[in-house]
Amino acid sequence: MPSLDDLRKRITSVKSTQKITKAMKMVAAAKLRKAQENAEKGRPYSEKMNNVILNLSKSITDKENAPKLLVGTGEEKVHLCIVLTADRGLCGGFNTNIIKKAKSYFEKIISENKTLKIITVGSKGYDQLKRQYKSYIVENISFKESKNINYFDADKVGKIIIEKFEKNEFDVCAIFYNKFKNVITQIPQEQQIVPLNEDKDDKDDSGNDNDYEFEPDEDEILSNLLPKNISTQIFKAMLENSASEQGSRMTAMDNATRNAGELVDRLTIEYNRSRQAAITKELIEIISGAESL
Amino acid sequence: MSNLFNIDIVNPEQSFLSKDNVFEVVIPAVEGEIGILKDHIPIISFLKPGIIRVFSESEEQSFYVEDGIVEFKDNTLSVLTSSIFDLKDADKNFVSESISSAEAELSKDNIDDQKRFLLNHKVEVLKSISIN
Numbered sequence: 001m002p003s004l005d006d007l008r009k010r011i012t013s014v015k016s017t018q019k020i021t022k023a024m025k026m027v028a029a030a031k032l033r034k035a036q037e038n039a040e041k042g043r044p045y046s047e048k049m050n051n052v053i054l055n056l057s058k059s060i061t062d063k064e065n066a067p068k069l070l071v072g073t074g075e076e077k078v079h080l081c082i083v084l085t086a087d088r089g090l091c092g093g094f095n096t097n098i099i100k101k102a103k104s105y106f107e108k109i110i111s112e113n114k115t116l117k118i119i120t121v122g123s124k125g126y127d128q129l130k131r132q133y134k135s136y137i138v139e140n141i142s143f144k145e146s147k148n149i150n151y152f153d154a155d156k157v158g159k160i161i162i163e164k165f166e167k168n169e170f171d172v173c174a175i176f177y178n179k180f181k182n183v184i185t186q187i188p189q190e191q192q193i194v195p196l197n198e199d200k201d202d203k204d205d206s207g208n209d210n211d212y213e214f215e216p217d218e219d220e221i222l223s224n225l226l227p228k229n230i231s232t233q234i235f236k237a238m239l240e241n242s243a244s245e246q247g248s249r250m251t252a253m254d255n256a257t258r259n260a261g262e263l264v265d266r267l268t269i270e271y272n273r274s275r276q277a278a279i280t281k282e283l284i285e286i287i288s289g290a291e292s293l
Numbered sequence: 294m295s296n297l298f299n300i301d302i303v304n305p306e307q308s309f310l311s312k313d314n315v316f317e318v319v320i321p322a323v324e325g326e327i328g329i330l331k332d333h334i335p336i337i338s339f340l341k342p343g344i345i346r347v348f349s350e351s352e353e354q355s356f357y358v359e360d361g362i363v364e365f366k367d368n369t370l371s372v373l374t375s376s377i378f379d380l381k382d383a384d385k386n387f388v389s390e391s392i393s394s395a396e397a398e399l400s401k402d403n404i405d406d407q408k409r410f411l412l413n414h415k416v417e418v419l420k421s422i423s424i425n
Contacts, residue, residue: 041307
């Protein structure tokens with residue numbers, strides 16, 4: 001049985017924790033709105049980019065000589081995985097979910113005897129993966145310094161990928177991130193960016209395809225466009241990720257605040273009970289003392 | 294019949310400009326400037342550093358772009374670019390910084406002809422901006 005003093009101390013400590021989690025929730029909510037706005041603003045760009053590439057790849061007839069970034073190297077031996085996570089913790093299952101998704105993919109690659117290479121973006125992902133997959137991690141990037149997500153950072157990652165591709169260091173490249181569905185739900189995603197996966201659904205409307213004029217020719221445009229597309233996809237993933245991170249943190253902190261509230265209630269009841277028990281005990285002592293006189 | 298069409302300029306962070314009352318747009322495509330009017334044939338091309346001029350009924354706007362993709366289809370011109378700014382609020386420091394970084398890049402030995410051409414062109418355009 002804890003003493004009255006202990007209980008009082010615990011109640012104050014839980015209350016101050018609750019204050020912190022509440023503040024974190026508020027901050028996350030404010031940041032979430034901004035991140036969500038950014039994610040929405042960035043959507044037209046990646047959508048349009050996708051459209052253009054789709055139209056272009058339709059008009060490419062000579063698949064053999066098409067750029068390798070589009071059709072792949074023809075092999076599937078070396079897989080490069082880009083794992084995008086947050087730089088900060090305390091956001092519920094956000095980082096763990098991405099890692100879990102990525103790990104199951106890693107296991108599949110390893111069991112098929114293919115070569116695995118990992119690039120982690122964001123320090124939390126690196127922290128969680130280095131224990132088990134240290135030898136596979138080829139690069140570890142973190143953008144802790146930049147306050148906002150910007151295209152410049154995404155482009156840096158994109159350039160690293162292109163550079164590795166040109167050196168024939170991998171055949172297939174996939175990125176892992178959390179897609180923002182709503183504040184409560186974030187879906188871990190696995191998306192293949194090299195070679196580009198065509199959406200089968202979009203193929204149906206190819207009947208009305210426009211005959212585009214290309215200047216210069218298709219190949220040159222594609223080889224200029226595809227590296228940009230990689231950066232764009234990474235940027236999109238980073239935007240989705242940051243919105244998811246804030247959403248996830250908000251929910252986690254909301255839960256924590258509520259749990260702290262419940263704990264305070266329970267401790268208060270216990271505190272009051274033992275206080276009353278002490279009073280009753282003192283009363284009994286006084287009364288029985290008086291009776292014995 | 295009106296001779297107006299739509300233009301959308303987007304960069305990765307946001308939609309930069311969206312208008313539905315332009316009658317001519319001049320874009321610095323990689324093989325030379327293209328002027329686009331209504332009912333232009335569908336075209337896809339990409340940009341070199343230069344100035345986009347947008348002529349609408351009421352005003353004329355100019356933007357500096359570094360690179361990008363243009364697509365014209367169904368009387369909508371989409372410009373995708375990662376770096377763009379309005380000439381009116383051009384930042385002198387930013388322009389001169391870009392010039393010097395491009396010149397530094399030019400002085401390296403390991404660049405190919407195409408890149409050299411693009412960089413030379415970029416310096417030229419940026420210098421013409423900073424004079425005005």
